[in-house]
Amino acid sequence: MTLLRASVLMIVMVLGCMQASAADGWSTFKSRFLTSEGRIQDTGNKNISHTEGQGYGMLLAVANNDRESFANLWNWTQKHLKNPQNGLFYWKYVPDATDPVADKNSASDGDVLIAWALLQAGQKWQNNAWLQASDAIQRAIVAKEVITYAGHTVMLPGDRGFNKTSYVVLNPSYFLFPAWRDFAARSHLKVWTNLIDSGMDLLPKMRFGDAALPTDWVALNADGSVAPGIGWPPRFSYDAIRVPLYLYWYDAQSLQLVPFQHFWTGFARDKTPAWIDVSNGNKAPYNMAGGLLAVRDLTLNQTGYLSDQLTEDQDYYSASLQLLAWLAYKSQ
DSSP, X not given: OHHHHHHHHHHHXXXXXXXXXXXXXXXXXXXXXXXXXSOBOBTTTTTBEEHHHHHHHHHHHHHTTOXXXXXXXXXXXXXXXXXXXXXXXXXXXXXXXXXXXXXXXXXXXXXXXXXXXHHHHHHHTTOXXXXXXXXHHHHHHXXXXXXXXXXXXXXXXXXXXXXXXXXXXXXXXXXXXXXXXXXXXXXXXXHHHHHHXXXXXXXXXXXXXXXXXXXXXXXXXXXXXXXXXXXXXXXXXXXXXXXXXXXXXXXTTOGGGHHHHHHHTTSOGGGOBSOEETTTOOBOSSBOXXXXXXXXXXXXXXXXXXXXXXXXTXXXXXXXXXXXXXXXXXXX
């Protein structure tokens, strides 16, 4: 009996280790970036919080079947970031400031991520309140952040400041195709499929320079032409890296991935520059690592490199990209 008990105990310990390993990415993320009150800290940016981080955290909580953390994240987000005037969310929270939400603007990707996570959570756990909250945010996004411009249906990066009349500023990394698809399935509103169609039409026009890649910020002119956004470096960089991530998440076989694949295959994996200036070809003096590398591997279908195991030196954004790339891969 002693030998039998020892054998059973060993099996239980092995299974426990296997389960801990499987959940390690999310567990590590929580321990490193999620406060007890439900706030995701951007450790690469003075520990501020923003709707992007809250949305990523909520999505990852749903994917990891962590209802308690999801509820904690959503409750904090509602309490501290909800804008009662328009149904959207203040995009940034500075914890040590006199007014932590001094900037009252929204960030549309954060709004979409929160609504998407609520939709997934409501469906997964049969919670009608979360479904209704998602529906309300979706309506606010359409009312305040989506416009028709130059023949395209586009989502502005925020509620204010991006419509310059003669042109609008877009952030292609806010083209959240898989979320828009799920919103369309939920609401049956054509605006979401219009956003997808316009986004797919616009991306080929954003293949700037010899690299043929989009920049982090883009101007869409009234005549329908596009150019790198004024006031930002003309780089395919830390924002635009999410374009292929969301494209893959939407359709792993999308031909829209080809320009990114073509660019990255020009470099050895461990020699891939973190960013490139599309106007002159100058490259980052350092190479991709962590989450950036995970998006590259996902895009090139080099999925053997993908993992949810985070390294000790990863900050919030790198860790988020890596876990999102893993989630996109597992969702196919």
